[in-house]
Amino acid sequence: MAGSGAPKLYRAIIDTLQAEIASGKYKAGDRLPPERELVERFDVSRLTLREAMIGMEIIGLVEARRGSGVYVTERSSEMLSPSELDIGAFELTEARRLVEGECAALAAVTADADDITDLRMILDRMIEENERELLDEVADREFHLRIAQATRNDAILLVVETLWDVRHRSPLCMKMLERSRRSGVKPRIDDHRAIVDAIAANDATGARKAMRDHLGRVIDNLLTATEMDGIERVRAEAAELRSRTQRFAPI
Structure with missing residues (x-):
């Protein structure tokens, strides 16, 4: 081993x-x-x-x-x-999926009305960031940390903060996330709303699933954005075929 x-x-x-x-x-x-x-x-x-x-x-x-x-x-x-290089985005997101899934489940038990109000306000700011196509994703980070705060557990908050801070310290992670953003990936509002709704309903199982599903989709988006031999090659070949067809098309 x-x-x-x-x-x-x-x-x-x-x-x-x-x-x-x-x-x-x-x-x-x-x-x-x-x-x-x-x-x-x-x-x-x-x-x-x-x-x-x-x-x-x-x-x-x-x-x-x-x-x-x-x-x-x-x-x-x-x-x-x-x-x-340090830590890559896949590795980081996998860790977040494990930690933040349980974090969301605990928040569903401990969160109060003020926590839910704050989360919905942050969600509104996330929508605004998406509309303005801002790349910093400040509201996204704040949303996940606010859930950690709602657990009333400082150790959990520290772990979640550390995982988010790694995003900015690791050149490999930042490069991979840049590619994802350049491909048009933005924070998924429906995913985040489902997380808040489950926490507000005191549904620990639902909150865990919503968070894990959300971060699973983040991994899928990274996979798509870093496609090396698939989508772009097919598009390039299709464009070349169209070009040749147009060059030799009868007038």
């Missing part, structure tokens, strides 16, 4: 591919194998592999080209090391 000092899976992938690039197996300009092959080779999920690929982009080893794949770049003396 791996000890506590064992490297994270995405770090192990980066270390292996970095060594292969250094050995000349993959040279500058070479395309890395497609996602499917790397998933099978390293026996990991697509989420873990995408964390690794985005991490390799951040440290300057590769670049992702839309509709084409991931390519090795020219080596730079200013590259970051894999140890500077």
Whole structure:
């Protein structure tokens, strides 16, 4: 069994591919194998592999080209090391799903009328942020911390605050969340409203499920936003086919 000092899976992938690039197996300009092959080779999920690929982009080893794949770049003396990446968004959101699901369940038991009023007011601000297309997601963070406050448990509040603070301290996490925002993903108002409604109804089971479902969808959105070989490639191929058809269409 791996000890506590064992490297994270995405770090192990980066270390292996970095060594292969250094050995000349993959040279500058070479395309890395497609996602499917790397998933099978390293026996990991697509989420873990995408964390690794985005991490390799951040440290300057590769670049992702839309509709084409991931390519090795020219080596730079200013590259970051894999140890500077810290925690990825998938890993973080998985932890949040576990912690905040139970947090919401407890809040459904402990929250009072003032807590519910505050949560609904924050939800209104979240709607406004979405309409103004603000990227800071201040209201989203405030919403989740307010639920933690409603548990009346300072230890839980500290844990939830820490998980949110990691979002801004980790280069890998921020890069992945930026991609998600660029793809048009915004805080889901219906998800958050379902959480408040369950807490207001003192429905611990419903609150837990609503929070876990919400953060499960956050993971799904990250997966879609970091698609490397799927949607964009199909779109590019379709656009090229339309272009060729139009060039040779009869006048």
